Amino acid sequence: MFILLFGLWILLSGKLGFEICVIGAAVSAALYLLACRTLGYSPAGDLRALKKVGGGILYLIYLVKEMLWAGLVVMRLIYTKGRNMEPRLIWFRTDLMSESARAALSDAITLTAGTITVSQKDDLLCVHALDTSLAKGLEHSEFERKLRKLEKNV
Amino acid sequence: MANSIVTAVGLVFLAFGVFVFFTAVLGLYRFDYVLNRMHAAAVGDALGIFCILVGVILFHAPTLSSLKALLILMFMWITSPVASHLIAQAETVTSPNLKSECKEERR
Numbered sequence: 663m664f665i666l667l668f669g670l671w672i673l674l675s676g677k678l679g680f681e682i683c684v685i686g687a688a689v690s691a692a693l694y695l696l697a698c699r700t701l702g703y704s705p706a707g708d709l710r711a712l713k714k715v716g717g718g719i720l721y722l723i724y725l726v727k728e729m730l731w732a733g734l735v736v737m738r739l740i741y742t743k744g745r746n747m748e749p750r751l752i753w754f755r756t757d758l759m760s761e762s763a764r765a766a767l768s769d770a771i772t773l774t775a776g777t778i779t780v781s782q783k784d785d786l787l788c789v790h791a792l793d794t795s796l797a798k799g800l801e802h803s804e805f806e807r808k809l810r811k812l813e814k815n816v
Numbered sequence: 817m818a819n820s821i822v823t824a825v826g827l828v829f830l831a832f833g834v835f836v837f838f839t840a841v842l843g844l845y846r847f848d849y850v851l852n853r854m855h856a857a858a859v860g861d862a863l864g865i866f867c868i869l870v871g872v873i874l875f876h877a878p879t880l881s882s883l884k885a886l887l888i889l890m891f892m893w894i895t896s897p898v899a900s901h902l903i904a905q906a907e908t909v910t911s912p913n914l915k916s917e918c919k920e921e922r923r
Binding site for chain 1: 847851852854863880900918922
């Protein structure tokens with residue numbers, strides 16, 4: 663968390679220098695202490711999160727790839743004149759256990775063009791799909807599999 | 817030479833990004849109903865923003881300013897699904913014609 667805050671400080675400063683680094687380190691340390699006292703962050707929790715970084719990065723790479731591909735598919739649908747699309751409102755249950763993993767699944771579904779998460783209550787998700795072809799295998803998606811794997815590493 | 821190549825690639829990304837946004841706007845006119853139109857807008861949110869910002873990053877590379885564009889991309893991708901989700905929920909709750917617009921399916 664400290665490293666993340668420090669990196670953000672450097673990034674927003676726009677240049678590297680001794681003064682910027684010293685002030686950045688002090689401000690980041692103060693913010694980290696405040697986060698530990700008020701938001702429940704701790705060095706042990708950070709180390710646990712660090713173990714999941716590799717899996718998280720792989721998940722993000724997969725997500726970006728799917729987002730870009732889905733964007734191209736929807737672009738093709740926009741230019742296909744006379745195509746009879748069959749929009750669907752699909753309800754399905756997910757077996758992800760944690761709230762954060764379920765939220766990540768909902769976000770991933772919404773970020774891939776062609777599907778939007780309309781609602782999510784407990785393990786029940788409601789997704790709107792632009793066409794039936796885009797809704798295939800929605801309930802057993804690769805996103806869910808990867809998130810389950812990340813969830814198990816907690 | 818290498819600089820020119822990077823600039824050219826950045827230009828290609830920017831041009832494709834503009835084309836993606838044009839397609840997204842076209843989709844808003846071509847698709848019927850709010851929920852379908854949201855999918856067209858999502859193309860701009862995902863692919864359009866990505867191409868434009870990658871173009872900007874390549875134009876400014878290698879500086880810290882180019883990494884700021886990456887930060888913008890991250891914030892856009894974190895906030896846009898929340899807004900989309902709320903708009904979609906508002907539409908499904910309030911639309912009286914939802915059943916004629918799309919079929920419901922339980923899996």
